[in-house]
Amino acid sequence: GDSVTQMEGPVTLSEEAFLTINCTYTATGYPSLFWYVQYPGEGLQLLLKATKADDKGSNKGFEATYRKETTSFHLEKGSVQVSDSAVYFCALSDPTSGAGNMLTFGGGTRLMVKP
Amino acid sequence: EAGVVQSPRYKIIEKKQPVAFWCNPISGHNTLYWYLQNLGQGPELLIRYENEEAVDDSQLPKDRFSAERLKGVDSTLKIQPAELGDSAVYLCASSRSGNTEAFFGQGTRLTVV
Numbered sequence: 001g002d003s004v005t006q007m008e009g010p011v012t013l014s015e016e017a018f019l020t021i022n023c024t025y026t027a028t029g030y031p032s033l034f035w036y037v038q039y040p041g042e043g044l045q046l047l048l049k050a051t052k053a054d055d056k057g058s059n060k061g062f063e064a065t066y067r068k069e070t071t072s073f074h075l076e077k078g079s080v081q082v083s084d085s086a087v088y089f090c091a092l093s094d095p096t097s098g099a100g101n102m103l104t105f106g107g108g109t110r111l112m113v114k115p
Numbered sequence: 116e117a118g119v120v121q122s123p124r125y126k127i128i129e130k131k132q133p134v135a136f137w138c139n140p141i142s143g144h145n146t147l148y149w150y151l152q153n154l155g156q157g158p159e160l161l162i163r164y165e166n167e168e169a170v171d172d173s174q175l176p177k178d179r180f181s182a183e184r185l186k187g188v189d190s191t192l193k194i195q196p197a198e199l200g201d202s203a204v205y206l207c208a209s210s211r212s213g214n215t216e217a218f219f220g221q222g223t224r225l226t227v228v
Contacts, residue, residue, distance in 0.1 A: 004157075032215045043119075043206065044158070044219040051215075089157050093215040101146060101215045102171060103208075105157030 029096030140209030
């Protein structure tokens with residue numbers, strides 16, 4: 001079945017540091033890829049998405065590029081802020097697999113940004 | 116526009132007791148999902164509805180879990196009886212049919228003691 005693997009955390013960075021959170025996936029069809037963010041005490045929020053190969057999703061300074069050849073969707077940000085501290089989830093949706101719009105999530109990566 | 120609303124936010128119950136969670140999706144969203152999120156893990160799908168029909172409940176432990184979405188809008192997820200291992204966050208999400216972008220509620224954190 002489909003699966004998502006992301007780097008384990010926590011990731012601890014100083015403010016203004018460069019961020020990369022790795023995500024790779026396994027899918028039988030042609031999935032859409034997502035990054036969700038969960039701030040403390042809040043629900044999951046969609047951060048960005050990409051629906052086909054070579055698409056780049058971007059939002060709030062975060063970017064991720066859908067790489068079909070490496071089955072990856074790594075999250076990057078050039079300069080993190082304390083307010084970016086949260087848990088980040090990589091996910092995929094693969095309607096062609098027969099699972100409809102069900103999201104398959106990775107295990108999450110906690111990011112801690114220190115002033 | 117209001118987001119996905121879940122209640123209660125927190126629930127503490129003794130094992131073997133019943134518990135129910137409620138979800139009100141975003142208006143116009145035909146697809147509703149219940150996910151289970153264990154501590155330190157990503158959410159996992161329990162059940163997916165298209166309108167009032169449960170189209171994917173393969174991951175729902177049917178011996179103790181049940182769900183309903185009678186009028187194709189609000190949904191209730193029930194556990195009876197609860198076990199210690201059911202302690203987790205139960206997330207509800209909704210989306211428009213055919214659209215992969217799902218919006219999540221804040222979740223209900225269940226603690227079984």
